[in-house]
Amino acid sequence: MTLLRPGDPGFDPFRHTFGPGGSPALVASCADAAEVADALRHAKAHGLRVAVRSGGHSLAGLSTNDGGLVIDLSPLDQVEPLGDDLVRVGAGATWGAVSKALAPHGLAVSSGDTSNVGVGGLLTGGGLGWLLRRHGLTIDHLVAAEVVTADGGVLRVSAADHPDLFWAVRGGAGTAAIVTRAELRAHRVTEVAFGQIGYAAADAERVFKGWREVHRAAGDGLTSAVARVPGATMVLACHADAGALDALTTLAEPTSVDVKVVPYPDILEAAAPPPDWQPHMRNRFLRELTDDHIRAMLAFAEATPMAGVSVRGLGGAMNRVPAGATAFPHRDSEVMALAGLLGTPDQHPARLPAFDALWAALEPEATGAYVGFLSELSQDDVAAIWPGATRERLIEVKRRYDPANVFSGTASGTL
Ligand SMILES: Cc1cc2nc3c(=O)[nH]c(=O)nc-3n(C[C@H](O)[C@H](O)[C@H](O)COP(=O)(O)OP(=O)(O)OC[C@H]3O[C@@H](n4cnc5c(N)ncnc54)[C@H](O)[C@@H]3O)c2cc1C
Numbered sequence: 176m177t178l179l180r181p182g183d184p185g186f187d188p189f190r191h192t193f194g195p196g197g198s199p200a201l202v203a204s205c206a207d208a209a210e211v212a213d214a215l216r217h218a219k220a221h222g223l224r225v226a227v228r229s230g231g232h233s234l235a236g237l238s239t240n241d242g243g244l245v246i247d248l249s250p251l252d253q254v255e256p257l258g259d260d261l262v263r264v265g266a267g268a269t270w271g272a273v274s275k276a277l278a279p280h281g282l283a284v285s286s287g288d289t290s291n292v293g294v295g296g297l298l299t300g301g302g303l304g305w306l307l308r309r310h311g312l313t314i315d316h317l318v319a320a321e322v323v324t325a326d327g328g329v330l331r332v333s334a335a336d337h338p339d340l341f342w343a344v345r346g347g348a349g350t351a352a353i354v355t356r357a358e359l360r361a362h363r364v365t366e367v368a369f370g371q372i373g374y375a376a377a378d379a380e381r382v383f384k385g386w387r388e389v390h391r392a393a394g395d396g397l398t399s400a401v402a403r404v405p406g407a408t409m410v411l412a413c414h415a416d417a418g419a420l421d422a423l424t425t426l427a428e429p430t431s432v433d434v435k436v437v438p439y440p441d442i443l444e445a446a447a448p449p450p451d452w453q454p455h456m457r458n459r460f461l462r463e464l465t466d467d468h469i470r471a472m473l474a475f476a477e478a479t480p481m482a483g484v485s486v487r488g489l490g491g492a493m494n495r496v497p498a499g500a501t502a503f504p505h506r507d508s509e510v511m512a513l514a515g516l517l518g519t520p521d522q523h524p525a526r527l528p529a530f531d532a533l534w535a536a537l538e539p540e541a542t543g544a545y546v547g548f549l550s551e552l553s554q555d556d557v558a559a560i561w562p563g564a565t566r567e568r569l570i571e572v573k574r575r576y577d578p579a580n581v582f583s584g585t586a587s588g589t590l
Contacts, residue, residue, distance in 0.1 A: 177203075181200070204250050225581055226246070248265070266294050307492070314503060372431070401485065543562065
């Protein structure tokens, strides 16, 4: 285990996340489950609060803290094909590295759209990516995991071993254990067609409505999203066959069409926003995307400086998993609606009333939330991520495996 303290070379990156930063007292970089267990014992002995960090991309700033211990899993970055389409990945690997390691084997795991996001955070939250409708969420492919529980116990969890904890690991966002290694069923994927189609900002309403009709008519092979960003409207789409993207290039007069057939790792992009930016971001699920939803989202994006909205298409394999099968219960929506304020934190307050008004307009029908795309975790947000029976079941698992709330610094720490 490598220990870093404030002032040590290499310490500073652990103060930062994709959201708020912090000033931890100690960083323990762990190379295996035994070291993670040691780090947890150290935290208990010294009364240090714990933050768990895999790829450091938490939008809510959860992978650092003030005055506590950061358990850094980045040394746990091995990717090992095990045969029979099964792969074992370390929680500290990035999804870009996983995709590159699997490509020579003709395999891919359905993950997110960003190469530098970590395995640990995305996997424990759910995992929505470009193979979502074809193959489902990342958690839907988890066969077993090696985890470290709050008391330092190292367990293998699967459908047969500790099924309650296995359920909670898939969507519970680190509720009751730290995942150190995950065994996932990969898919036979080599090349994919990926399209980025630009339209004028003025055509946004037509493009959003047209995109919705293509999304509804398409089979599970198409996973796509539409966004209104400052100055433009964009459609992004992935399919095994380039011809299937044609319908998305004629929603209005495109300003750019970039459709290419490339190896799967090439469609994962690295996110590198300006270092002082902290996006303010919220999402909710919609069973049906209506014209009123589209108009409300676009009115917000048009009237608010440096704001963006997007709609990610859901359904397909993701929605065929029963709601109670994992701790991610949102399996009946057509789309996810997202809105974000870009820029530095001091730029947000003036725009928050418009942001909150948008969600108030959507919220009668917009229910449920994805933990990964939230920059704040209010009580309402936590209740939306884990509603009703999911919440009750997570609380039960938490009582069993983390009664002292050692993992209070996770999204579910306030459950
Ligand atoms: C630029 C960007 C693009 C994104 N794109 C996508 C996307 O396409 N699809 C998608 O689904 N999500 C996406 N996300 C959201 C992403 O899944 C979450 O932010 C996720 O938490 C990041 O994982 P990480 O390991 O990098 O995070 P970290 O910041 O390291 O961890 C975040 C939190 O997750 C929990 N956690 C992390 N590792 C573990 C572990 N090993 N065991 C238990 N709990 C753990 C902890 O509570 C931790 O504090 C994106 C985020 C960003 C910033």
